[in-house]
Amino acid sequence: MYVAQLTLPERRAALALACLVAGLGLTMAVLGRDDLLGTHGALVIACGVVVAIVVMRGFYAPSPSPERLSSYYDDPTRAGIVFAMIWAIVAMAVGDWVAWLLVSPDLTFDAAWSSFGRLRPVHTSGVIFGFGGNALIATSFYVVQRTSRARLPDQVSPWFVLLGFNLFCILAASGYLMGITQSKEYAEPEWYADIWLVIVWVAYFGLYLRTLARRKEPHIYVSNWYYLAFILVVAVLHIVNNLAVPVSLGHAKSYSAFAGVQDAMTEWWYGHNAVAFFLTSGFLGMMYYFMPKRAGRPIFSYRLSIISFWGITFMYMWAGSHHLHYTALPQWVQTLGMTFSLMLLVPSWASATNALLTLNGAWHKVRDDATLRFMMTAAVFYGLTTFEGSFMAIRPVNSLSHYTDWTIGHVHAGALGWVALITFGSLYSIVPSLWGKRAMYSPRLVEVHYWLAIAGTLVYVISMWNSGIVQGLMWRTYNDSGTLAYSFVDSLVAMHPYYVMRAVGGLLFLIGTVVGAYNIWRTMRTPALAEIGDFAEAPARAAPTLAAAE
Amino acid sequence: MAVEERDPHSGYLTTGHEWNGIKELNTPVPRPVYLFLALTALFAVVYWVLMPAWPVGRTYTKGLLGMDQRTSVTSELKQAALERSAWMKRIETEALPAIQADAGLMQRVRETGRTLFADNCAACHGREARGGPGFPDLTTSSWLWGGDPETIAETIRVGVNSAHKDSRVSQMPAFGRDKMLEPRQIEDVITYVRSLSSQPRSAPAAQVESGRDLFAANCAACHGDDAKGIGAGAPNLTDSFWLYGGDVESLRRTLTQGRQGHMPTWEARLTEAERKLLALYIVDLRRKEQP
Numbered sequence: 001m002y003v004a005q006l007t008l009p010e011r012r013a014a015l016a017l018a019c020l021v022a023g024l025g026l027t028m029a030v031l032g033r034d035d036l037l038g039t040h041g042a043l044v045i046a047c048g049v050v051v052a053i054v055v056m057r058g059f060y061a062p063s064p065s066p067e068r069l070s071s072y073y074d075d076p077t078r079a080g081i082v083f084a085m086i087w088a089i090v091a092m093a094v095g096d097w098v099a100w101l102l103v104s105p106d107l108t109f110d111a112a113w114s115s116f117g118r119l120r121p122v123h124t125s126g127v128i129f130g131f132g133g134n135a136l137i138a139t140s141f142y143v144v145q146r147t148s149r150a151r152l153p154d155q156v157s158p159w160f161v162l163l164g165f166n167l168f169c170i171l172a173a174s175g176y177l178m179g180i181t182q183s184k185e186y187a188e189p190e191w192y193a194d195i196w197l198v199i200v201w202v203a204y205f206g207l208y209l210r211t212l213a214r215r216k217e218p219h220i221y222v223s224n225w226y227y228l229a230f231i232l233v234v235a236v237l238h239i240v241n242n243l244a245v246p247v248s249l250g251h252a253k254s255y256s257a258f259a260g261v262q263d264a265m266t267e268w269w270y271g272h273n274a275v276a277f278f279l280t281s282g283f284l285g286m287m288y289y290f291m292p293k294r295a296g297r298p299i300f301s302y303r304l305s306i307i308s309f310w311g312i313t314f315m316y317m318w319a320g321s322h323h324l325h326y327t328a329l330p331q332w333v334q335t336l337g338m339t340f341s342l343m344l345l346v347p348s349w350a351s352a353t354n355a356l357l358t359l360n361g362a363w364h365k366v367r368d369d370a371t372l373r374f375m376m377t378a379a380v381f382y383g384l385t386t387f388e389g390s391f392m393a394i395r396p397v398n399s400l401s402h403y404t405d406w407t408i409g410h411v412h413a414g415a416l417g418w419v420a421l422i423t424f425g426s427l428y429s430i431v432p433s434l435w436g437k438r439a440m441y442s443p444r445l446v447e448v449h450y451w452l453a454i455a456g457t458l459v460y461v462i463s464m465w466n467s468g469i470v471q472g473l474m475w476r477t478y479n480d481s482g483t484l485a486y487s488f489v490d491s492l493v494a495m496h497p498y499y500v501m502r503a504v505g506g507l508l509f510l511i512g513t514v515v516g517a518y519n520i521w522r523t524m525r526t527p528a529l530a531e532i533g534d535f536a537e538a539p540a541r542a543a544p545t546l547a548a549a550e
Numbered sequence: 551m552a553v554e555e556r557d558p559h560s561g562y563l564t565t566g567h568e569w570n571g572i573k574e575l576n577t578p579v580p581r582p583v584y585l586f587l588a589l590t591a592l593f594a595v596v597y598w599v600l601m602p603a604w605p606v607g608r609t610y611t612k613g614l615l616g617m618d619q620r621t622s623v624t625s626e627l628k629q630a631a632l633e634r635s636a637w638m639k640r641i642e643t644e645a646l647p648a649i650q651a652d653a654g655l656m657q658r659v660r661e662t663g664r665t666l667f668a669d670n671c672a673a674c675h676g677r678e679a680r681g682g683p684g685f686p687d688l689t690t691s692s693w694l695w696g697g698d699p700e701t702i703a704e705t706i707r708v709g710v711n712s713a714h715k716d717s718r719v720s721q722m723p724a725f726g727r728d729k730m731l732e733p734r735q736i737e738d739v740i741t742y743v744r745s746l747s748s749q750p751r752s753a754p755a756a757q758v759e760s761g762r763d764l765f766a767a768n769c770a771a772c773h774g775d776d777a778k779g780i781g782a783g784a785p786n787l788t789d790s791f792w793l794y795g796g797d798v799e800s801l802r803r804t805l806t807q808g809r810q811g812h813m814p815t816w817e818a819r820l821t822e823a824e825r826k827l828l829a830l831y832i833v834d835l836r837r838k839e840q841p
Contacts, residue, residue, distance in 0.1 A: 350583050
């Protein structure tokens, strides 16, 4: 059905691209036939062939009507939302699995693929890139068109970006299970997957700029600054941190261009800015569009958005070294990381404040509408997490919190409380209109999802705070003899109840996500507004026109 | 074009733009934002002046306080060692029996030995020091290399079948695999050995006799004529302690495939005082187990 929207030249281009990808896969399979690279080559061939078959099946369908050009192109957004929800369920399920693995380390069934070291990156990459990335790509296409009053410039490149990105995610997750990793946290995929992502990402950047260049609004809306910062900076981070030399073109393994403390610094410059520009900037773009839209209120302060945007963009760049306090990293680099992390709190809180004050005049809606409440709560968690982050970046605080579960709790306050909640809020606000429905299938289930998500996040974060602080204190407690009072195993035994609690919290959050996916699926499948005959009452049409919203 | 309107709720003007229905207010930046920006920036500048902060060519600004994480951690470690030295010196210098006789010092040993044991030994010997298959139970009276504190300290220093040049060496040959005994003969030896520790096996007396002869010819060199071991890594086979298990299946595997246990040398990992302390801790553990 999506193929029918493509023009004949676009179908040809799509087919050529799919064959090109399959050809690349064949090259990998041949060069890497004695290595795991060959297995990935076969996987790439399969993905290319599937897309080629889909395009061929619709190849001779009638050409789309030219009327399409006067509406927005939302097919890739719809597909991106579906991908995002699939990745969310898979990756959160793996996350809860590894949480139980920490409770009972014997749950690996003596298999290599099910060990903690292989499953954990499937969880982290799956939620960050699979769920977060697809949600960002889908919503960025949606937002840039509407805030620019311009249709995406063509119908092939958005598909290339979306499907190419998912191919990267599949290579990443399947590679971890086979043991392919370059051992850089959040940048585990090997060189060939990294090169592929660069190609996809440059296409994404180009597509975004081309759409903005076609805009009919005189000014670029703030959401687009954030989405653009996300796309541009992630490209820079990804390219620099993944500079590596493969063992040979026939091997999956590569060696980093950096070594020792330089490698650590590059990795955490990447790692912390991935938090900043993937998990913050992109999702702030989401928030700046969907929250005022849903609340029906103007943004509280345009000036505050400017200060926050440039504050965040400039100061985050320096903060990565706070991941390496009290290490071989020279102290002056740690000082810079710590001081910039502290200054960063101000623009971060300015963003959260701007979001919450935008709701002034719409708080009754927050009370009644779980979708808007998702976004409001996300802004609150954004504020809490950025405060906690700046606090933990202070060296003496970090000497207690570093290497403990406190860090895990902090990350999940951000990932569950901020990133996932703002995403669910945004998806719930556009899913009905994207599929031409009046509202979500069940507003009650949105409410159920909200409370499951909140409960899961709180249980998770609170158990990890307790666990982390207990752990940190046990590691530094001395007895009267002047020697350490607790062994490492003692601290593990003390963690056990908190690990059970964390796994339960994660399970609650996962159940919420499944409820959300079910609700979205049922919404897609209810009869369209046109079919039930009250088109006039529709809050938004399936294919909104480009006409200016007066 | 840009037409500002007044938001009825907040009373502020909009910027006059609209994107798909979204407008922005032109609200001035709240004063606290500037205040906190100034405060955090001021803190940063003061911190930069006091601490190592900015790179300058091949060096960096050292800061007025002259702080350096490497020197501070070195001096903290030195200070901690100094505080411990009051009793640690005595562990280092005094003879083991003298330490054992000093209740106050043994209290230090129990406190410190517990974490030292858990961090270094528990992975094999278990948190309760009760061992497991292949790893000796340290709370019993059965000792392969001797159970007095001096000998235990020496075993910790050199290890068993380790890379240390003075390592304790012990090997149970693979009588079955290396064709020194027939499978039938192995069964005979098992029957005989089990009869020594009162674990009779329903077998004809002839098998015990055959086993006795085979034992004298093959095993007695290490385990002794009376099978009580001769004190150098060959265990006593007449008691109830079994390192690899005393059931028929385990004995069959021991005799067929041989055994070569391993304990690392701790000479480079632990100081002499720490090794003495661990030996004392283990002996004390046994005393506690068997009052």
